[in-house]
Amino acid sequence: MAKEIGIDLGTANVLVFVENEGIVLNEPSVVAVDTKTDKVLAVGKEAYQMVGRTPGNIRAVRPLKDGVISDFDMTEAMLSYFIGKLNVKGIFSRPNIMVAAPTNITEIERKAIIQAAEKVGGAKVYLEYEPKVAAIGAGLDIFSPIASMVIDMGGGTSDIAVLSLGDIVSARSIRVAGDKLNADIANYIKRHHNLQVGERTAEQIKITIGTALHSEEPAEMNVRGRDMHEGMPRSIEINANEIEEALHDSLHQIVAAAHEVLSEIQPELASDIIDRGIVLTGGGALLKGMDTLISTELGVPVFIADHPLDNVARGAGELLEHMHH
Numbered sequence: 001m002a003k004e005i006g007i008d009l010g011t012a013n014v015l016v017f018v019e020n021e022g023i024v025l026n027e028p029s030v031v032a033v034d035t036k037t038d039k040v041l042a043v044g045k046e047a048y049q050m051v052g053r054t055p056g057n058i059r060a061v062r063p064l065k066d067g068v069i070s071d072f073d074m075t076e077a078m079l080s081y082f083i084g085k086l087n088v089k090g091i092f093s094r095p096n097i098m099v100a101a102p103t104n105i106t107e108i109e110r111k112a113i114i115q116a117a118e119k120v121g122g123a124k125v126y127l128e129y130e131p132k133v134a135a136i137g138a139g140l141d142i143f144s145p146i147a148s149m150v151i152d153m154g155g156g157t158s159d160i161a162v163l164s165l166g167d168i169v170s171a172r173s174i175r176v177a178g179d180k181l182n183a184d185i186a187n188y189i190k191r192h193h194n195l196q197v198g199e200r201t202a203e204q205i206k207i208t209i210g211t212a213l214h215s216e217e218p219a220e221m222n223v224r225g226r227d228m229h230e231g232m233p234r235s236i237e238i239n240a241n242e243i244e245e246a247l248h249d250s251l252h253q254i255v256a257a258a259h260e261v262l263s264e265i266q267p268e269l270a271s272d273i274i275d276r277g278i279v280l281t282g283g284g285a286l287l288k289g290m291d292t293l294i295s296t297e298l299g300v301p302v303f304i305a306d307h308p309l310d311n312v313a314r315g316a317g318e319l320l321e322h323m324h325h
């Protein structure tokens with residue numbers, strides 16, 4: 001029997017969920033290419049090591065930057081490499097694949113993703129929107145007539161949706177998510193400390209001391225970068241309240257989008273959400289205080305999903321099983 005595979009084709013990470021096995025692959029969505037020959041040199045973890053460290057002839061590409069497919073050939077190369085790694089053709093007969101994609105992709109991109117997955121060995125290939133599968137992965141019964149709401153803060157996009165009877169009732173996808181938060185941190189450090197830090201350092205700062213809330217006793221962190229004037233390496237101490245300040249505007253944009261989604265739905269559905277709360281998922285759900293910020297601003301309870309980074313791939317696999325059994 002064909003296996004069911006769920007793929008989260010994410011901006012930041014690609015995750016693959018295989019029926020009865022769980023998450024079997026989790027690697028950064030990065031491809032390293034030789035700029036002279038256009039040859040793919042490395043994919044995933046190996047390519048991520050090269051980000052910000054590449055010599056002139058190597059380019060590290062994030063083919064899904066900003067939650068959309070910015071480089072289709074590279075996306076296809078990446079998808080082929082990851083599916084190839086699973087040895088799909090060798091171990092089991094051609095699998096059925098469910099790919100989760102951002103809500104704002106075009107019809108052309110939609111077809112292209114399906115084609116790419118078919119090309120690398122998919123028997124039946126389906127594509128479903130991220131917030132829907134994220135909600136399923138987070139354990140919400142989206143097929144019931146009671147509404148559920150999910151906020152999926154990924155790398156490129158934050159996808160916000162209210163679902164009922166298996167469909168999206170109201171949704172927003174905004175390009176304010178993990179990548180933007182990293183950029184906010186790097187810009188803040190540049191402006192306030194005259195220090196240039198790379199994308200990966202900014203992400204480390206966010207994961208280590210990042211917070212959505214002001215604190216009386218903020219955590220501190222030592223950060224290294226390049227002095228903007230002298231051009232030499234320098235290190236500084238930075239505290240969590242500075243990061244809160246750096247992230248403030250972007251986080252409030254996400255809250256505002258959630259507010260819009262809520263204000264669009266029928267009163268019965270809104271009352272379901274007030275009872276059931278909002279589920280927060282995606283890597284951004286791990287940002288300290290994000291749940292509290294949303295629930296305080298919107299006056300609705302917010303719960304962090306159990307596996308925020310895995311839910312899209314899990315949900316895609318579960319949706320396939322649901323369809324076939």
Ligand SMILES: Nc1ncnc2c1ncn2[C@@H]1O[C@H](COP(=O)(O)OP(=O)(O)OP(=O)(O)O)[C@@H](O)[C@H]1O
Pocket residue numbers: 008009010011012013014067102130153154155156157158177178179203206207210281282283284285286287288308309312
């Ligand atoms: N502890 C943490 N605190 C804050 N952010 C985090 C944490 N851990 C991971 N992240 C962020 O989560 C993001 C990745 O989340 P996720 O894997 O859900 O995104 P994705 O599915 O690849 O992206 P998209 O949904 O946009 O396609 C990255 O920006 C990463 O920096």
